[in-house]
Amino acid sequence: MQKTCVGIVGMGTVGTGVARLLLDYGDRTALHAGRTLWLERVVVRDVKKHRHVDLPAGLMTDDLNLILSDKKIEAVAVLIGGLEPARTIILQLLEAGKDIVTANKAVLAEHGGELFDRARELGRSIAFEATVAGGVPIVANISQNLSANQISSIHAILNGTSNFILTRMEETGVSFAQVLAEAQKRGYAEADPTMDIDGSDAAQKLAILAHLAFGVRVPWREISRRGIEALDSADIRYAAELGYRLKLLAVAELVPEGLELHVSPTLVKRGAPLAETRDAYNAISVVGDAVGTVFFHGLGAGQMPTASAVVADLIDTVVGRTRITFRTLALWSNRYAQVSPRDQDKVRGRFYLRFDVDDRPGVMAEITGVLGRHEVSIASVIQHAPETADTTVVPLVIMTHKTTEGATRRAVEEIDRLRCVRSASVRMRVLD
């Protein structure tokens, strides 16, 4: 059987998983590729470190040149995190004539333009299925399987850590801080979880999907985003009363005026597939004009799900499918951007609002008056009696009819200045 040599740079969690699939399940890979994917070389920083996989003697090195100068090696999986040296290594490998497979979302988010340009100039390819939603093959589905469609929207849960935290907050009723501490202790959240919980990680992934689906060109930092770090479990409770669950949604939606793009905690109607996506799972709901709604659900992270995506990319690369796909990919391409992001204030939808207000006559009229002046119309209201007799502040929860981001923002800013309002208000999107 024909043999194609591949390499790996980086033997962290994902690298180890990829090596296992290539070494321990080589027969399977050969069956699906029609040739053997021969792991010829593994480059690591520290060759002495203990690895959770048995590598054949002589495979591992700390010298990248052994891959760069080895003409036999056709494709390399770059599985180190962070921006540098990842960027430089990818450029060196491209120059040396290697096709790239990577799981490094950050380096694409920051340097995708440069890396893709260079790959195109050199006639090489970069495959990146593992950068979005781990084991869920959403990159291939959007760029190939749904290619007969004009995609009109993507609604997705792309950060497993946030979804895990939201699921636990809902199940246990405890605070964000407590759940985060537990998740860190159990290894479900990073020591520094900032990028996961503030929406940055989801925005980076959304930027990649929006590029692919809409040919929009927007740096991920320009995507409007809010995370889950300020969420109060009270809002999860009120959402449940209204028949919703709170999810950190990444949304790209084509409207006549442009593309709405944002990452934000959103109330999703119970029973909807996205609302039922629990724990560390990821999910993506894609609407295409021909196909209708297609929903994908699976593990968005973890060693073997991510390795599954990397090895599928390696197979596609060595058999030649990736090269064909890469040519027409609307990703950091030099083609004219097909759509532009839309002004956030004009984004339409329903909103969930919570105001902590003085428990006295006239307050409801004051607040609903402001909403009315901003043309924000009310669909439902929850106001419970105070829980204890000595409380003089009560939560007023309002669900609006369809309105705009700008109208609700301006209304809430005005309401927050009223004397009857005792703390900063909560405003979240609603998906029906």
Next chain:
Amino acid sequence: MQKTCVGIVGMGTVGTGVARLLLDYGDRTALHAGRTLWLERVVVRDVKKHRHVDLPAGLMTDDLNLILSDKKIEAVAVLIGGLEPARTIILQLLEAGKDIVTANKAVLAEHGGELFDRARELGRSIAFEATVAGGVPIVANISQNLSANQISSIHAILNGTSNFILTRMEETGVSFAQVLAEAQKRGYAEADPTMDIDGSDAAQKLAILAHLAFGVRVPWREISRRGIEALDSADIRYAAELGYRLKLLAVAELVPEGLELHVSPTLVKRGAPLAETRDAYNAISVVGDAVGTVFFHGLGAGQMPTASAVVADLIDTVVGRTRITFRTLALWSNRYAQVSPRDQDKVRGRFYLRFDVDDRPGVMAEITGVLGRHEVSIASVIQHAPETADTTVVPLVIMTHKTTEGATRRAVEEIDRLRCVRSASVRMRVLD
């Protein structure tokens, strides 16, 4: 821009949808394919019939030779139903050097071996995404995107008509016959719905997926199957009481002894994604050893969802991806079958049983005694008081613990011979 000529044979519902995508949305297709897919010729039986699409003059013909002899035409979508002349036309097109895209599941189910062999001999390809689950790209996902995995199971809802009927029966409580009549009136079910409701359609689709995922070779008629035509809405009610929904599931599951393959009405735990798949939607839950569970959900039929799959296949075919994939596809290949189907009687699982029995002392002991002798152990029992005073027959519903198909079948056969049992018993699988 480069131009590749394609043809269509058959202008029924799907053919019309494909023509629309190619003619009205050519820019989009060109963007994703990197070349124009030029619809050069459409072959129909009756050129005079009114069509729901504006075809350029001279495009339509009733003479297949105009495609066969036209060297410019590289790929042809064969979108006629039934076995003949579909089989002969596909063979003629292959001989004439055309690559094939088809939505005709029946012709593949019956003649797949012959057609694939011929395509391989001639160095041509056959793409068939549209044959299974309509717009849900499950063929590509199993054969490419999950190719790093040993798939261990597929649980799927593959027949939209059955799922629509089951959803309506559950929602309205009315009988199978009434819902079917309504579905036929509204165009959701064929005039002759036999293949849809007796499990044959799902079995044909399951045969294709099982071929792809497991390299098993089993003619679809050998797949054990039961349909929904004999379902009593009482069982849907009892299933709900136990926390389950009834679904027509197509299952392929790898066990050490072989492959379990069957289509049968199955109780699925509420809240599970398959249980929440409603109306005419299809869904497929795939478990791979690396990726874990990946779930796909979308429209399994209809003009534009199916056309979406056909056009994606046309794009893949003209850009060259299909040719690469086709080489290594474990579908009607001459390779040694990797696994064999397992003896049905040995298939393990939980079962739902209903017996209509005399309402008198000792009956429960008699029935549970038989179950015990066959080593079928009981997880839960529902027996309500008779609904009217003059009824002397009551339903006894039993949910078993894990046991085998064979043990429950033998036990139920014995119970059906007891004098206290008044009508044929019901026995269905349970998926937890």
